[in-house]
Amino acid sequence: MIIIDENSLGKKNGNELRKNVVQYLPVGLFGSTVAYAGLAIALKQLAALYNFHTFYATAVAVLGWTVFVLLTIFYFIKFLLFPSAVREELKHPVTGNFLGTFFISAVLLAGLAAPHSILFARITWLAGTVGGLVFLCTLTSRLYKGALNVLDTVPPILIPGLTVLNAATSGDTMGFGWFGNKFDVILFSVGIAYVFVFFIVITYRLIHRSPVIEFLVPTLLLMSAPFTVGFICYLNIVSYIDLFGTVMFYFGFFVYAVLFFSVFKKGLHFMISWWGACFATGALTNSAFRYAIVGQDVMVKFMATGLFVGLVLMIAVTSYLTINRLVTGKLLKPASE
Template sequence: MSKRASNVQPIGETLEMKKTSSLQFLPVNLFGSVMGLSGLALAWRWSHEMFGTYSIVGELIGAIAIIVFIILAVSYITKWIKFPHKVREEFNNPIVGNFFGTITIAILLLSSVLAPYHKGLSEIVWIIGTIATIILACIIVHRLLVHKQDIHHATPAWLIPGVGTLDIAVAGGTMPFSWVNEINLFGFAVGGILALVFFTLIFSRLMHHDPLPDKMTPSLMVLIAPFGVGFLSYTNIIKGVDMFASILFYFGLFLAIILFGQVFKKGLPFGASWWAVSFPMAAVVNAAFKYANYVNTWPLKAIAAISLIVLTIVLAVIFVRTLTYLFRGELLKG
């Protein structure tokens, strides 16, 4: 064997080891991309019904969401197997640990994406997502109660596990089970009260203490999630829109306008944390379509259409930048 040939295997092994080891830096909050893409797909389905836009747009985005989830799931399971200490570090982190809720929420939303194609599979995915969401919410809340918390850890990420239980009813509104209404009510009760408590704590922290670090600034958008998701969850449970639902929608829209200027400004570093803006915005957009469909006036339909365009542009930019950083090797590094 020549000297050149003998070097091929070591070089190949080195590249493979480098590729595998980079998985230890795969952030769990990347699952937020699945949440955002799923929410965008559902919003484009609303657009097809309301404005007659091409249905293929929403279905294509939904397919991308499924593919991204499969890739991330396989990658993160590999990380769990090869670097379990890294997964434990993430889960035990008082801030990052809350982003494990993005996994369970992504599963719930994918059940809605899958619904038109296979009801049975959609129902199974929803059940898995529901069980996982409730278990995670119990773990996170228990951890917050038994350990003393630093006020600086009161960040918008605290809302994610609670918002996850709200999503049970968002995705479960069309489930055919006889017991589904009670599960939806349970999810709304848990998520609604947790959102109220955590939102107050986080708002107080933002008002009276140092601002969030730049890399965490995009997570401010999570503050609008309880209102957009709460609207969708509540209206699915009562099968209609009432004054309380209107209050949830309008305050979510108001807060989204306020926070948009704080989040989307020059100088903030790009990273996986930017996916935190995706689903909260998508929830408000879906809420806008549902509310516009109920009120049936052109100003609200215009708000729905404009917000969908903004959401699509934002997610397209974040998606492209994420791929760019991934291929440059800057996304998965310590």
């Protein structure tokens, strides 16, 4: 006679379910920590512009760090339990680019941690920057091997270049002196050339080929990031707003405004890729704040404030929908379901 222990069976099935859930954890979820870091930076600049306390910026930075650490732990568990699934995701010509959001999160969160622990911030920033450079070299080498389907030339291909640009935007908070300034110039040079080149390539594909699949529609807003992130990085280096910086800022705003209404229209379903739209919105908001603060521009000040309100709403809605689908079991599941 066989006796079945229902409690043991339930425990086993529960463990197996949790294990399988980890298998479908997408690397693109690190886009959420990029968005939270961007919101925290925006809150700091809002505080500087309107002269109020930075408590909310610190709270959001803590939230960003918490989510980043948890995602890193669970993705590492996924690597240990399902290495083939990780390799398949990172070798994919599109999804592999989303690994860059991990390195972007690291450098941006390091900049937020600098006022509290400069040693910890420097270690995190160096790890994120070196990892981002290796990632950029690896992805660039893969592109130049050829045989890439032209339909896979989509906005996420910009992410490797954005990793080093974002490292340069937060590099000035690390206090590395002349060496840090020189290194930021190198990062800016490599990153801005990369994103400008592939912006043109992706634009050609978007014009002459079929529209991107629904999952990638929100990532269209990343087309503005080369100019908005590039503007912040350039401004950190030269310390004043010149014509080139102005062109980058306003063209980035123009691209974002044009594509926003192509992305957020009736019938768009929630997807993890919404975090890519939050990332792009955060970059535009922070570039507007920087322009308003450095340039003492009243018009841009109100523009930045309006963008900030939109950023808060976008991140709040995306966070709610992400958590809702996580709790209901609809977030982490095979793509075929």
